[in-house]
Amino acid sequence: MVTLAEVAQHAGVSASTVSYVLSGKRSISATTRQRVEQSIRELGYHPNAGARALASSRSNIIALMIPLRTDMYVPVMMEIAIAVATTARTHGYDVLLLTGEEGPDAVRRVTGSGLADAMILMDVQLDDERLPLLRGTDQPSVLIGLPADTAGLTCVDLDFKATGALCVEHLAMLGHRDIAVIGEAPAVYERHTGFAERTLDGLRARSQELGMRLLHRPCEGGYDAMAVTLARIFDERPSTTGFVVQNESAVEPLLALLRQQGRAVPEDVSVVAICPDQVATQASVRLTSVSIPAQEMGRHAVEQLAAKLDGRGSDEVVLIAPELTVRASTGPAPTATH
Amino acid sequence: MVTLAEVAQHAGVSASTVSYVLSGKRSISATTRQRVEQSIRELGYHPNAGARALASSRSNIIALMIPLRTDMYVPVMMEIAIAVATTARTHGYDVLLLTGEEGPDAVRRVTGSGLADAMILMDVQLDDERLPLLRGTDQPSVLIGLPADTAGLTCVDLDFKATGALCVEHLAMLGHRDIAVIGEAPAVYERHTGFAERTLDGLRARSQELGMRLLHRPCEGGYDAMAVTLARIFDERPSTTGFVVQNESAVEPLLALLRQQGRAVPEDVSVVAICPDQVATQASVRLTSVSIPAQEMGRHAVEQLAAKLDGRGSDEVVLIAPELTVRASTGPAPTATH
DNA sequence: AAAAGCTGTCGAAGCGCTTCGACAACCTAT
DNA sequence: ATAGGTTGTCGAAGCGCTTCGACAGCTTTT
The missing domain is CATH 3.40.50.2300 (Response regulator)
Incomplete structure (x- = not known):
């Protein structure tokens, strides 16, 4: 497996320079940037996800909790899941698929372990047990569906x-x-x-x-x-x-x-x-x-999350107008x- | 966020001892074990996924590539996905949802970045572009479906x-x-x-x-x-x-x-x-x-992978007899x- | 001509965990 | 009693990355 250090050596720069080329968080001269990018390509370098997550406290993963039961709206669920996955990729995120099976524990596990940076919850009950957990964490989340009390939550749903x-x-x-x-x-x-x-x-x-x-x-x-x-x-x-x-x-x-x-x-x-x-x-x-509008809901949910993770965006309930x-x-x- | 070190301090042992309690890779006296487990519970400790992945080179994640298009077998895909997710959990794995959108690049990205330990591919074409990549990596994978040439691959499908x-x-x-x-x-x-x-x-x-x-x-x-x-x-x-x-x-x-x-x-x-x-x-x-038998295929695929990741199991094609x-x-x- | 400000790069620390070797403390066989 | 095993625990190194502070070499201002 190719590491940052190897890329740095190959390009004749330090590891941090390579890192800054990748993240764009500091200015890098055009010539150095090109040299680094060239090395990355030649060596086929992919940053190690675990190391990145550890160092930056960001996993670049969004968790999606889908209902376990399949007694309703299967195509809708599927469409949402696919829309979430593809939209997430355009924002640089991957999607972790969780089934409702674990229940509230899944929320604890994900937030506690830093597995994901944010969560999308589907199949929300009016009085969902997961809601208190979401309110008690600073990890962003979006519900697809509407609980009874939406205070402090971000929701997307058809009206x-x-x-x-x-x-x-x-x-x-x-x-x-x-x-x-x-x-x-x-x-x-x-x-x-x-x-x-x-x-x-x-x-x-x-x-x-x-x-x-x-x-x-x-x-x-x-x-x-x-x-x-x-x-x-x-x-x-x-x-x-x-x-x-x-x-x-x-x-x-x-x-x-x-x-x-x-x-x-x-x-x-x-x-x-x-x-x-x-x-x-x-x-x-x-x-x-x-x-x-399954796709729209999935896309919207991810975009809300991406905004929140960028420090933009805020809690709000978006009800999509029916047509x-x-x-x-x-x-x-x-x-x-x- | 609670760390291993905090648990160790709380229990009055070293960090490595806590780690060994968690992994079971070395024997630990019953009393120490209990003390550590108690501390884990009291502090609500969850191991950090990134750190764990970095140190152990294991992410405990299985990637599932589902087809982007939804022109066929939507309920089957969904059922497989859910079976994969739930079975994976029973083996201690989470599931990363990838859509076919990225194509072969997704395989490169996942194997290159250590995002996942193994992959399950659905919607396999007879002459799938992803196959050479799978053959060229030592990362275990299972196909749900059957390509033309199955040499060196593990496949599950209905016959x-x-x-x-x-x-x-x-x-x-x-x-x-x-x-x-x-x-x-x-x-x-x-x-x-x-x-x-x-x-x-x-x-x-x-x-x-x-x-x-x-x-x-x-x-x-x-x-x-x-x-x-x-x-x-x-x-x-x-x-x-x-x-x-x-x-x-x-x-x-x-x-x-x-x-x-x-x-x-x-x-x-x-x-x-x-x-x-x-x-x-x-x-x-x-x-x-x-x-x-969507569920059976999903479950089987995960179990094959779990076996491979444990060093057991081998490449084989399993065709489920129709009923x-x-x-x-x-x-x-x-x-x-x- | 000196002071101040940029720009681009580097070195080093550290994220939280696993794992290896070391070793004290005990037990068993000679 | 001594050599040789076990068993249970610890310390330290290191996984690959991000990020902070430092600073050399410029350019701009006074």
Whole structure:
């Protein structure tokens, strides 16, 4: 393995000079710089990560905690992870992948060992056990998601409340009055994962304001669960003409069942989905949807951290404004047409 | 930040003694050990990762290179990544997430900088540019996937050739004679990603042996692409009664289109999928499938590496035997029933 | 012409840990 | 009782880097 000292010798300068060429923290004459860079290239030198971390107290690593369970939003998680990794590289950081498995201990371990300079947490519960630890350390962190109390924290998330409102507004504008919400699996609500409840808040508040009737049913993914849920909905409120779906794995079952029951989309019922664009465009009906900007969230989180690590940036909550794209799954409410 | 020296002082021993308590590399009396462990707990000590890496030339980190593109097998990638991360932790390793973006440079960077002790590579091309680099370093690595030349490499993968054969056998046993393969997107074949071609090899070889006729059509995911592909297949070979699907995002479109055309599954046509179990059980028809053992591959890869890093283990190719689970999408060929 | 200020480079200290050799203290075999 | 082992602990060196202070050699100011 090539060391700094070897590069220095090869270039005929001292070790510190090479270090300053690398870091740019002191001015170096053009000729010396070139000579050093040449030596670096010729010898194929890569600075040793451990030594660097030890000497500078900076690992240039960002830790990313992803949820262990894969009961929801797998493609979203993946997209975020990839966006985080690629964005981090452009800022000179690598990404350490931690699963939720260790729980709060992972936070202790990472901050205590100096393994990473900063952390990104996903799958944040409203009252997450990791939050006190984050508040008690001076290591920067960003949450993707929104806990109940955001004081002293930096968060990035889609504005799910506005998302809920937006879905309702779109359906209202089309004349729908009775709408049903196919929610996430019950477990997601029990866990108090913020986004599900916030969406529901938005849906409820706006539908009330607009004088609409709303039915909310959590739903596991898959056909059987969906069949039961759908039957119940039409049983309780046969006049339902609008659906909002917030569960990727319920989308296709819902469409198939509606089709099977002879209810045409969008002529008889309209469906709005809250899902990544990819799902919306690949479904059997091209879905009107509010997209989940996974990449943007991941990128934003890293940029916040990079700013904080540079001494810039501060704590703030960034809620990304939802955007609804009209596709082929929504249309005027049937009663509104005559 | 608490240091080894502070722990040593607190426990009234030397730094090296604390180090040996931690590593277990020399015998320590029970009383001393307990005193040290007590101090560690009281002070909340975590060894500094950088210092440890520098002194021991071991980072206790495994690098995982995942593909940047998300055009296939997203849930599989995710499952592998999670399995790798959790298994790594049980062996005392953390996982560094690298995307394919950097290409071969990532390998150079990681091995050169001592960032990681070992690497796991996914999305391996038949003639991958990273392979020469891996062969030229003494850093252990494992490929998830199979390149053309495996000399000097350790690989883990599903035995896709046997998988292809198994699918054909199952359909043959049910009396099907004309079968169609809905393959991965054309780009996957062009990239020469081994698994797709190996599956095809297995399908072709076994169907020839069994005197069956086989049609192979690559297919992008989604409804439109599937509609075109399916039309072409029934056009060219109307007698087709068996399908093998190797593209998750083609599964649901295929089923929907068949249903729409009045072809009952499994009465008129049978469908065998090659996909994770989760997809097979959540589809609109419970699919007979060969599962992709993502977790097992991830776990196995880490265990191979852990063994190598312990000086045990050696280069070998492990092909996991496919298992076909019969569900509700396959049945006797229609002509075979009378 | 002296003082003051830059610029570019160097030497040395030290980051927190692992690990090697040394050695005291004890135990066992002769 | 002595030589030869064990066992448990310590001190010191050193891993490869960053960074601070020093300073030589300039240029600019007074």
